[in-house]
Amino acid sequence: MKDQKILVVDDEKNIRLSLSQALAPLGWPVETAVNGEEALGKLDDQSILLIILDLRMPGMDGIEVLRRVSELRPDIRVIIVTAYGTVERAVEAMKLGAVDLIQKPFSPEQIRDLTQQVLARDQLNEDKAADYQTHLELAKKAVGERNFKGALSHAQKAIALDPYRAEAFNLVGCLHEVLHQREDAIKNYRMAYEADPSYAPARENLDRLTSHGGRGPISWESAGKQRKDDK
Amino acid sequence: MKVIIVGGGKVVYFLAKVFISKGYQPVIIDQDKDECLWLSQELKAVVLNGDGSRPVLLEEAGAREAIAVLAVTPRDQDNLVVCQLASKMFEVERTLALVNDPENQEVFHRLGVSVAFSTTHIMATLIEQQAGLEEVVNLLPVAQGKMTVTEVLLHQGLPSVGRSMQELDMPSGSLIGAIIRGDKVTVPRGPDRLQDGDRLLLISTPESYGPALRCLMGKEV
């Protein structure tokens, strides 16, 4: 058994169970909390290494919990659990240093992989960074440290290494949003979408920024069909 | 010629009437007992009471000799099963289904239904065509209203019809992003000429919106 812990925060019992069981093979002891208040009460525990946090909970909202965690224990890494199709709060979470999101329902392998990926980041060596994935990981590490400019620089290095992949463009887009550079954000989401139209986050982000009042995206292909009731 | 209609309500009543007037013999299968009574009094048609997605009932309705089966219940799953049973078990050639979730239109085609129609889709298309009759349709304000995308329909007699992009002299802060001609969409270049019936995608700032429209239509709309 390792001496550091993972804290799972979710109001739903089945999700707490599911996460605890999925994480068990990794060897870190898992603690659980049923709401934000209980989770914050456990922050004095210095051995907490990572929090897996559901954004939607009754009582204290997940983002509020994240805000407190980032004030009280900026060293803790946080993985955000979201419901299907909710991307709008990703930028809010990123401002608070949380860059890793997982959508429900997820498989045990997915949460294990993500957990290991997040925890491996701290050991990454900047000097030896040479490939796309490492730069991307370094960018995410920098977000965890609220170093958004540094994150931008690493993500751009990743893009330079492989401009045909969507993930780094999408991350750059999110970072621009965090830095209130809306136009640049849209540009990068568009690049991400063009690099890989099947990469869902880029499409969702693009839709979110370019649609108006929930009326859906402006899409050139279907511009003739988009006319409807919006007069 | 026998046609089987599975469903209920006024839709079934009027559908059956249309078929009768055209010389078909409709057979109705309806779950609602009272409605069945009413339908059999009102129509010269065979009306069966029961679940049309049960093979027994389809057989009783004469599915073997039917030329078509229509499933118009408010439940997509029932409409699909009715059509599939009709074609797989009774070799009915044409099956038609109403789909409530528009996404199921494509799903039904994939699963072998000959015609799947979605009222949502049909209504949306109608509204769309209606909207197309007007000259200007405001599409979307974008970037917090700093830009507007507008669709403009051109007809004979407007000052811009017959002129090329170069000759148009659109005000700064505006741009014709696309010409929609029939079902073809082009991004216009200098020598391209506008035609009667073209639909334009006009992109403009709020300030140049009026001048741009004047340039195209000769008036402010």
Place this chain on the structure above:
Amino acid sequence: MGICRQTTKRRQVNRVMAKSLFIVVVGCGRLGSLLANGLSGQGHSVVVIDRRAEAFDDLSAEFSGFKVVGDAVESETLRKARAADADCLIAAAEEDNVNLMVAQVAKDVFQVKWVIARVAEPARELAYRQLNIETVSPTSLAGDYVLRSLAQDK
């Protein structure tokens, strides 16, 4: 480098859990909840769908899967349940037609390899076997059982 070591380890961990399947159960009625509880208890990753949130009350306290509220005949609901990633989908709703439709959509649209549908009416079941949908009919099972035990008693 850190990442490489982690990858090997990750593979080992996943191999230990390799027998765990991702299973979508449609309908959380008597059969659906029984299956969801049982499969979750066996260590599989389970997503259960039902139109009514109250239906999930029948899940056991040990159920460790996901719950999705929605009508499974709408593709959007199946997407929410990540049906495209499922190893197996069991259509166990109360209505035969829901199961028959969902099973086909899962197979043809979401490309789920292994699909089972509960069909109560034997005549319908027969028709759908021909469509390569694996069906289970509680009615036929019970009927066969009774007939067999009667035959043995003779």
